[in-house]
Amino acid sequence: DTVLTQSPALAVSPGERVTISCRASESVSTLMHWYQQKPGQQPKLLIYLASNLESGVPARFSGSGSGTDFTLTIDPVEADDTATYYCQQSWNDPLTFGSGTKLEIK
Amino acid sequence: EVQLVESGGGLVQPGSSLKVSCVASGFTFSSYVMHWFRQAPENGIEWLAYINTDSSSTHYAETVKGRFTISRDNAKNTVDMQLSSLRSEDTAMYFCAREKYYYDGTFDYWGQGVMVTVSS
Numbered sequence: 001d002t003v004l005t006q007s008p009a010l011a012v013s014p015g016e017r018v019t020i021s022c023r024a025s026e027s028v029s030t031l032m033h034w035y036q037q038k039p040g041q042q043p044k045l046l047i048y049l050a051s052n053l054e055s056g057v058p059a060r061f062s063g064s065g066s067g068t069d070f071t072l073t074i075d076p077v078e079a080d081d082t083a084t085y086y087c088q089q090s091w092n093d094p095l096t097f098g099s100g101t102k103l104e105i106k
Numbered sequence: 107e108v109q110l111v112e113s114g115g116g117l118v119q120p121g122s123s124l125k126v127s128c129v130a131s132g133f134t135f136s137s138y139v140m141h142w143f144r145q146a147p148e149n150g151i152e153w154l155a156y157i158n159t160d161s162s163s164t165h166y167a168e169t170v171k172g173r174f175t176i177s178r179d180n181a182k183n184t185v186d187m188q189l190s191s192l193r194s195e196d197t198a199m200y201f202c203a204r205e206k207y208y209y210d211g212t213f214d215y216w217g218q219g220v221m222v223t224v225s226s
Binding site for chain 1: 150153165213218
């Protein structure tokens with residue numbers, strides 16, 4: 001299975017720029033997607049196909065990357081962005097998710 | 107408004123069976139591939155299975171193949187997952203989700219989840 005590696009946690013202050021990384025154990029082309037999950041809620045799609053902003057998601061969120069290295073950027077960060085962020089690939093079978101990056105807003 | 111609502115969770119004993127269901131509304135259900143996922147407490151998200159639009163194709167994760175069965179009823183706008191031979195490690199929140207575009211592996215709507223606890 002394709003393993004997606006994310007940093008476990010980050011802490012930033014409101015107004016700052018934060019980058020969350022995801023590294024795949026093998027190429028996933030650009031079939032990488034990003035989700036936000038708040039406690040007790042379902043995942044919410046933010047970015048699909050590496051860099052496409054999902055409808056209704058603020059333009060503060062952006063994604064980039066291809067192959068094995070991907071980044072989700074939030075700029076500027078707001079207090080409401082406190083959540084766990086997951087990357088997910090759909091190039092290789094089975095679909096797999098990263099273990100999540102917990103973002104704390106100081 | 108697109109909505110996915112799961113039901114059917116609960117506390118069951120190891121070795122038993124349970125069916126979780128997901129009813130969809132607000133979109134043309136028969137046009138979308140549907141998936142099930144789960145998330146164990148304090149853990150990440152695991153993909154479990156998908157079913158295509160007319161039920162002619164299903165696919166499972168190795169961890170549940172042979173124990174879980176996905177099905178759908180386009181007339182009722184429902185997608186179900188029959189869970190059998192349950193183990194303690196199947197304890198998790200179970201989510202259904204809609205695939206955004208046909209087989210692109212992106213999930214734009216998720217249900218709120220239903221909890222399944224396997225314990226004696």
